[in-house]
Amino acid sequence: MHNHAERRSYRIGDFRALGEKFDIDYHFPSISQAAADADQTIIAEGGISEYALSSGFRFTFSRLSIRQPYKSVSLGHAPLLILLVLEGHVHLKIGALEKTLTSGSAVTMQLHPEYPLQATQMTQQPLITVTLAFDPKGADVGRASPPTLLRLLSQIHEPVHTWSLPDFLKTQLVKGYLPELPELQQSLLLEGLALQLTGLGIPENKTQTHVTDAVSQPQRERLELVRQKLEFAPQQNYSFSELARIAAMSPSSLRTKFRATYGLSPFDYLRRCRLDLARQYLNQGFSVQQTAHKVGYRHATNFATAFRHEFGISPKNSQ
Known part of the structure; x- marks a missing residue:
């Protein structure tokens, strides 16, 4: 079920072994190619514990001192991934979206190989994180995932949802959640x-769904590929x-079924994604002109009009 944490040094070779296990690429920007090839440079010190549960959930508890900065690129697929930062900070990038998590913050997301998750860890100590991943394919044979959970996950339409961890x-997590209990009790806890974390971390569905019998499950899956492309x-x-073409539908069928599923036409949904991303860029200090171009508008005036219509204020006043 688990692998207990022992304080140790983690070298480049250890990270590469983790990468092979979880389909993650690691990059070490401050280390020469020769040193990287030798696999011996110490990247972090501390402990990592893994707990794979019979339900398909998998925990990774990590308490590290980061000696050399590194970037990880997660290439796998998971219908649910929750990352909690208890101490320290982590910078995340997925598609065009970027988030920085600090102590007490968390993020909920879905991983798709087409839009890998990039995480950057800078030199710091300590960095204490908890990662919760869920994949029903990882459940024990004959162990069905709760239907309510699978239904909730299918309705998440916010690709990167940040939230605050209750004090x-x-x-409790910083202290160490797991006492020295027998394996059965640990599993139940x-x-x-x-x-509990899934209940706290699933975002409110901002897009009202109107799924009808006219939209089959295979069609919903292809529509979700379209939605993710627009979002990321x-x-x-x-x-x-x-x-x-991505949805394997005619344009008129795509328009009808996308609206039936997500409550907006594809291009209304795209406009909302662009403007939500624009708010992030404006908050980071980019000018209105720079922001307009970064989110796909050719003309800043068109962008400003759309922004004002969506949020009720001009882009300049939102900075």
Whole structure:
């Protein structure tokens, strides 16, 4: 079930072994190629514990001192991934979206190989994190995932949802959630914690779904590929025929079924994604002109009009 943490040094070779196990690429920007090839440079010191549960949930508890900065690129797939930062900070990038997590903050996301998750860890101590991943394919044979959970996960339409960890839970996790208990009790505690974090971390569905019998499950899965493309790369230019090809539908069918599923037409959804991303860039200090171009608008005036219509204020006043 688990691998207990022991304080030790983690070298480049250890990170590469982790990468092979979890489909993650690691990059070490401050280390020469020769040193990287030798696999012996110490990157971090501390402990990492893994707990794979029979339900398909998997925990990774990590308490490290980062000696050399590194970047990880997660290439796998997971319908749910929750990252909690208890101490320190982590910078995340997925598609065009970027987030920095600090102590007490958490993020909920879904991983898709087309939009790998990039995480950057700078030199710091300590960095204490908890990662919860869920994949029903990882459940024990004959162990079905709760239907309510799978239904909730299918309705998440916010690719990177940040939230704050309640103080009582943060305190408990920092202390060390697992006492020295037999494996059965540990499993029960972790199953309960996984459901608690999932309940806290699933975002409110801002997009009202209107799924009808006219939209089959295979069609919903293809529509979700379209939605993710718009969400993670809103700065790109799209044609209706291109999106229809991804959905394996006619343009008119795509328009009807996308609206039936997500409550908006594809291009209304794209506009909202662009403007949500624009708010992030404006908050980071980019000018209105720079922001307009970064989110896919050719003309700043068109961007300003759309921004004002969406949020009720001009882009300049939102900075």
